[in-house]
Amino acid sequence: MKIRSLLFALICCINIAYAQRNDIVKESTKYEWPKDDAVKKKLDHWQDQKFGMIIHWGLYAVPGIIESWSICSEDWIDRDSTVKYDDYKKWYWGLSEKFNPTKFNPEQWAKAGKAAGMKYLVFTTKHHDGFAMFDTKESDFSIAKGPFANNPKKDVAKYVFDAFRKQDFMIGAYFSKPDWHTQYYWWDKYATPNRNNNYDIKKNPWRWNMFKKYTYNQIGELMNNYGSIDILWLDGGWVRPLESVNEEVLSWGAPIPEWSQDIDMPKIADMARKAQPGLIMVDRTVHGQFENYQTPEQKIPEKQLDYPWESCMTLNHNWGWVPNDAYKPTKEVIQKMVEIVAKGGSLLLGVGPKPDGTMDEAAVQRLEEIGQWTSKNGKAIYNTRITPNYHDGDTWFTQSKDGKTIYGVYLVGKELPKQISWKGNLPKKGSNITILNGGKNVKWKESNGTVSFNMAGTTERIAVAFSFSPETN
Template sequence: MTQRDMYMDNAEAEAEQQPAALVEYTEEVQDRRLAWWREARFGMFIHWGLYSLLGGVWKGKEVPGAYGEHIMLRGQIPVREYEQIAGEFNPVRYNAEEWVKAAKAAGMKYLVITAKHHDGFALYDSKVSDFNIVKRTPYARDPMKDLADACHKHSVKLCFYYSHSMDWHHPDSQGNTHDYPNNIGAWDPLESWVDDEDKRTRYERYLNEKAFPQLKELLTQYGEVAVIWFDCGHKVTDEQGQRFVDYVRSLQPNCLVNRRVRRDGFGDYGNSGDNQLHIRINRKDWESIHTMNNSWGYKKTDHNWKSVTSILRNMIDVFSLNGNYLLNVGPTPEGEFDEKSLDILQGVGRWMSVNGESVYATTGSPIGKPQWGRCTMKGQKLYLHVFDWPRSGKLVVGGLRNRIAKAYLLADPEQARLAIRRLNADDVELSVPSAPLDPAATVIVAEIEGAVDANPLKLLHRADHLNVFGAFDGDIDGEKLHYDTGKAGRDTVTGWSRKEDCIRWTYRAAEPGSYEVKIVYGAQEGAAGGEFVVETAGQQWRGSVKPKGDGYEFAWDIVGIARLEQPGEYTLTVRAESIAGETLMNLKEIQFRSLGDLT
């Protein structure tokens, strides 16, 4: 269910006429168009619509599925019954000014709202389809007009989400096969219908009758639009995806388009999966999208709220990888942000009000992923975001070869200098207070001299911090082994069905030492098993997989003691010795715990 939900979240477009030929943008022009987005780093996503009124419940029963906005599909609600819901949608407490102020107070610089989601309901005054908030609800007003005015007033960039690939209300679109049995199914792959003349022709009719014309409305009725945020681009062809990009360009040349208009390589920037915590980056400009609980749209029964600390650390991880972070709010059917969402926004805002300098207009970490936290950079400043405060009072910054002219706590108005000691050519030690200023993430500024000169390899720590080699930080060698979804609990490599496949990490030791080596993995009972080998620095340890549960009940084994005789770079490899089941295991991580000097 969760994996299926992941594929359904965005898009809308228009084509009553063929747009002008695609303009080829030089890197210079693209940099200019993306400049505001790269500086902004942090935005608000808003999922709001008729589904908010239902809140995940239909006819007194909770509808299965994580996402409240998918209730029409999940609950198999007929179009005629779903249309009747509009007669009860009356968000009298909606206040665009309050929404924008809440976003701005949280430190957000742009706002993306669902102008039309997969249910086909337009949250604005559409002349193309009367299935919209003005014509079908007692509210009878255009909330997008108020939101556009408030965004422009408070210098928050206005962006529209538009579901271009799916529309469950339209008889020729995709997804709704309970009303329209001959339609393309919600999970039908592109290959299953692209050569079906009837389905392809009818789908083109939907694009031309509704998607492109509504896209034109959004780009001509609300002033400057900063982003059109499309979704489920895997359900359209390359040609159709490019038509959407070209059409946006023809109406607002500076409006950005996200990758989900089609696939990687399309649009101005990439997107992660929904709520993806662990990511392999393959594009310079990208954006990560997250909810505060599980659902995107308001859901009455979803109380699985994330803590402010977990959200902040997730955000900072994204910033350190040169990404933007879009945090979702699902307003109530009355048009308000619920109390818990406001609490979280205020908590994030408090941190951003102190530490925003370490976020806005920064680039990714030049020193990789330190064990103690993350790093961002701007100009001559490195911002060290410390999650795991060193008990020793000594923070080792690995891989920084530049001279540090000055180091201080960002939250310290006096900028009292921290003592700096060069340990070796690559590593620096900072003396820090006994306790962090902010337990979620305390930021230290290191002002460097000259162009940054850094070694991003993982440095093994001899004190204060556990050394963790996460699966998503390793490099896979093989045909079947692959990275899992990267969502909560799915930060593994999986599909380990070939002995020839392996995963490896490169790391650095600044001095000799010994380390206890632990492997953490899951293995599905009855489907996984075998023997593995862990090796580094000419040493090998073997172990047997112990299957348990569904493959995501993680177990661990201490496999041996690694003795590193001298400083240098090393490779850590995990490979299969034998595979007893369909797969070996789902490997989560390898841990090195320092045992001190060699004995």
Template structure:
């Protein structure tokens, strides 16, 4: 997959072009310099299947599975598929690994069956990763599975046949720029072996474009084309690929070709955008810490975590592309098989709450997540994904202002009664959840969801915590707003335009003076931010922390909230000498 996030930043007033991924989960979401385009893609017949699918399998497989993270007796940290780059392995030495790549246990039909059983609707496989090794029979380069390995057979063809046979859509990942073995291919930090030197334009014309033509003409319909890491790509170079892509008129492409080509999909990596993204987006994630198989990476996410990631992604309106890294033999590691089965068990019961749904209409649900599905009769089905089961037998639905037509468990169809108290709707539920990972309640309401304005209450200790995902974001017409990003450590990022701002509606129970603190990260050198409520404003100059992923605690000062009741707190920036800054939660302590 991706290790370095290489960005061409157009700061202050312009969007930034996102080019690649990152080695560590968390740094991508926190970096102003990695902002991608915001898409405004309207559903068409070409993209309709993809928007309904919600769940796919990513497969990273290649020669890098032979060393599996170890070179010359040393175990290298980081991503398995980046070993050649990280260890600066000479071309000739690395090519010797291909002589041991003999996946005699490769069973593509079994792969597809496991994906289907897990509830996945499409597969995307690495046809060629950054090491330049092609998993298909290529005429453009002998560095491929047919000519360079004892296996000697095309790996993509039987997978394409298995997908067609079982009704699974198939997409291809292709590293169009980075190629560490074919002469002239780009390398994120430059070449380390003279055998890599050559003309990048010759590489594009003689290797990359011909290989893309091969994968788009030799294997039938291709559902998705996944570019990656556009090192040294320009508009002119990217434009050369487009006529080849047109060979598959129904194909969906991502945003990583380079040269400002937006594609159809924004592709956050290893994180789920806190408030989703306008347009089509697909978050890709690993089951452990690496994309390609790595012998000593045993840090597996739980099945529960993976299922909730799927729910989280669907609740924000995106697709979840979950990676598997097969062993060099062609088998999936046992932990992967186990987790796919666990996800499949949950999906067998609850997939209706994932497929064909749109993002949750709620800003915040204290007990879990929700997805939405518009019905032909004008009514709406809400799927309530309950993580934290209520102890009092009432599941509150904060802010919903519609008539409830019916409520039932999705798992067994058992009808549930509903009620209203203190102007808040609730569902009566039994004392125990049906599924501790996520019990789903199917709620049908009259018309489209009508959600009351969200107001945040203080914490039990009286403090007020302003979370990025709960903010209302504002931007002048024609300018770019900041975004709420991240998972457990959310931040307001991509604040490239100082006229953008964030605000929170807060219920003040205890008037008085509050100390204010937050955590910021910026490349610098400095900038001024302000927090205001009513007629009172506090301003603070924050200085460089060295990097957009390096956060430091900042005391902003004190602010007085003089009245009980509803108030608005706003975060703004000063236009003069503005430098982008990432801001995590803001805490007001009485």
């Protein structure tokens, strides 16, 4: 690579490293419960887990920049204005010749997730740039075909899934419906002005049918060749039937083509669920039978929702690894998790491994710190369901699935108060409240519908979790 190319690559990396767009995907008021009993059963089991890890790892890890989006020609992407767009794309595609994660260590990732108290995984098998993190037979653009090809672990997804299964995680495969590398989606005959396919599907039905076949076959590989898969997490909600484009989709501000980017989800779902009975499908933002839970991104809904959902959020400021990125405080992550679970959701926390295949030590440490809290207070989080009186002040509530136990979690501010109080959720008369961290029973009092108890002896500085039998039982 010429010196000028090296310079522009460095400049572009700096410009786009923190170009992350938040709130692209919000919660919706529309949800359709699945009809398949096997899916319902697995979805109920998933709702028990509450805390998962999403891993973005691909070409973008090599320079440490935003995932895929830097090659999309939309005005929110900030690249060096002196560099030609086609030159930038050539440089980006060329990263496939440099991605050689010789220290690839999925066992480290899985152990760090386990230590944090995480229960399920979503691994990015292919992002929008089309680079496959599995040994696909549909394309040469994959981790298994470049400099990592001679490594015995070249089929990266297999080893990631195996490592997390050994730690008893539910397994999810992230898959991008759009693929900006294949000629069936971004055709070199035309420019690539935005995230959508760049040719008129109505005028080129053969090419789009080839893309549908390509997508079907790649998902088929994942569903048939990688063991038990619990979740198929499909991203790129602009790839959808045109008739499903509604006000919600238009509110994103993304360009909408005049043709339908329909990839025949019923056919894909039928194939996937034959291979993986009960498979949870997450066709993000495309509401209906193939969006079994919703995925608001980088935000928490304002109110409690009574259907399955998760907030997908980053541990730092980016989905993938970016050098010198700042990790969110442990307290912030835990307190967000508490709010999410009380509102009926799960937290899917994003962590990006480094280009050498290891997880950043700072990320490992932060996950361990989170685990110090979940290991002692997890009863208020895992296997719980929503309760009508879910929030009062800084105290959030969940309940056991059988309704016999109420859990409260008080979010500590700058300092721990001498006592906490709330309205609603009255404990059973004559019973105690139990502090989960340490198992101490404490007396409580009630006055005009307000419950309070003394916090003396409690050393928790993040969130105080407690349990009690409700008055109704």
